[in-house]
Amino acid sequence: MPERQPSRRDAIRNREAVLAAADALFTRRQSPEDVTMADVAASAGVGKGTLFRAFGDRAGLLRALYEARLEPVRRAVESGPPPLGPETPPRDRVPALLDAALCFKLDNRRLALALEGSGGSSPYRAEHYERWHGLLRAVLEQIPGLTDSDFTAHALLAATRADLVEHLAGEERVPRERMRSQLAHFVTRVLASGPLPGVTVEE
Amino acid sequence: MPERQPSRRDAIRNREAVLAAADALFTRRQSPEDVTMADVAASAGVGKGTLFRAFGDRAGLLRALYEARLEPVRRAVESGPPPLGPETPPRDRVPALLDAALCFKLDNRRLALALEGSGGSSPYRAEHYERWHGLLRAVLEQIPGLTDSDFTAHALLAATRADLVEHLAGEERVPRERMRSQLAHFVTRVLASGPLPGVTVEE
DNA sequence: TAGAATCCGGACCCTGGGTCCGCTTCAACG
DNA sequence: CGTTGAAGCGGACCCAGGGTCCGGATTCTA
Known part of the structure; x- marks a missing residue:
């Protein structure tokens, strides 16, 4: 179950940040292919670990x-x-x-x-x-x-x-x-x- | 033009071998995902270079x-x-x-x-x-x-x-x-x- | 405020597509 | 046949990108 709601403030905030960043990136970039997970993490101001813990993959x-x-x-x-x-x-x-x-x-x-x-x-x-x-x-x-x-x-x-x-x-x-x-x-x-x-x- | 017919015997033979091997692998394996290019090359008894020269990618x-x-x-x-x-x-x-x-x-x-x-x-x-x-x-x-x-x-x-x-x-x-x-x-x-x-x- | 659970994040790993280059093999020609 | 040079070979190598790990920072609880 990698999708359950986190409890701590920062976790929630980061989750939102990632979602927003990913959203922006996917609409901006030409092909979804060249939106990399590292991109998303960076653009959200977050480490890759955080990203993957929040969404699994x-x-x-x-x-x-x-x-x-x-x-x-x-x-x-x-x-x-x-x-x-x-x-x-x-x-x-x-x-x-x-x-x-x-x-x-x-x-x-x-x-x-x-x-x-x-x-x-x-x-x-x-x-x-x-x-x-x-x-x-x-x-x-x-x-x-x-x-x-x-x-x-x-x-x-x-x-x-x-x-x-x-x-x-x-x-x-x-x-x-x-x-x-x-x-x-x-x-x-x-x-x-x-x-x-x-x-x-x-x- | 990476698709033109080669002239040398071994080239032609290898091309056939690759085609046959790939065919076999794709029908045998569950998902096309787990047929790797290295697999194909190995199964055809050929180096990766040969494979890629013959078909581009x-x-x-x-x-x-x-x-x-x-x-x-x-x-x-x-x-x-x-x-x-x-x-x-x-x-x-x-x-x-x-x-x-x-x-x-x-x-x-x-x-x-x-x-x-x-x-x-x-x-x-x-x-x-x-x-x-x-x-x-x-x-x-x-x-x-x-x-x-x-x-x-x-x-x-x-x-x-x-x-x-x-x-x-x-x-x-x-x-x-x-x-x-x-x-x-x-x-x-x-x-x-x-x-x-x-x-x-x-x- | 101390302690502990939770979370952070970037260094790290690994797979798999694609490239490179020294060596081999073929075929054309003498 | 032997020579030769060009076409082909193949596996070591490169790199991107998804996914993992763990020492350290942060947040909740008492």
Whole structure:
């Protein structure tokens, strides 16, 4: 359990300092690759030992940052008003969820990139991915006529993968709003064909 | 140009040996992470210098392996018979292409994983991705009523990402055929709703 | 304020990708 | 064949960066 809250003042202060410094560094630097742990420690005015004790390892630091950023979105999804909150009818909530995911990645490109691409284990084991996927899956399941909710949830979320978003936004210069509408259209298509009677794929 | 064909016998022989050794190692070992360049060199009975001169760097080796494996698929797509070849009507070719991509990833899980997740640059800059995407995009464009071919191509390909495939096949034990049919259904849904008149998104 | 638990931090270790250069091997030519 | 020089070989070496360690400073408790 390397993630428990420390008790001493300096420990808490340092933890905050590290978080802030890392945040700043990741947004400033081009690629997450050239933000080194030593950099973070130095920039936070702290020794490497402190850094690693507080967060376990690089992935731990990334996770902590990510969770912090994700927190408002999580709350909006779990208990907020429509179209993100649980009151929303499934057909409207699915696109809203994916839009939220996309916007989040757009707003936290470097960070998401660093976390998803953190070499080691796949992003699919990350606990926050499991949350997104589980929720999306559950909502999809409530849409009549839709099968394979599990796979569909994965496939839809894949369209918001950090490196894809980064590629589109960074390399291909696709503007934010255009991307959102494209994703929305895509989601619409996936949802549209399921339940409509008479809509069959001509063989 | 670190990739040109060498002239001397021993050079050629060594290149083959390295390729074979790497191939074996990547399929044998659990994670691509714990196949080290030194491992490959040792297993091929060759010095590290030789390895690096032949392939430039780790990514180069991965690329060479990948391209070699991909070659038959590429030919089938570019000049083979339906449903992969260019004669196929777009509506049938799209699912065929994606199925081929999926099968390829299934058959070359470790390798694809190693290449996509090779830390450094995003998989979207890789030349083979550009090929898949460009082709898929072009085929999608021929389907009447489909817009955003560019994004759609990205989104569909994202559903065959190596780490997702690995997760589904490895972690969740989804059998091959089930996965193929799920992907096929997904693709069908995306393609189905486009051209049908009267299918509009209620705003 | 003394004592002890906790924390700090930078020197240190280790792995793994990538380089270097003296030696070997190949093939072309006499 | 023997010579020769260029292409290739390979393992010692370098370096960055993640992660560890422990003597000393700091903070809480009594």
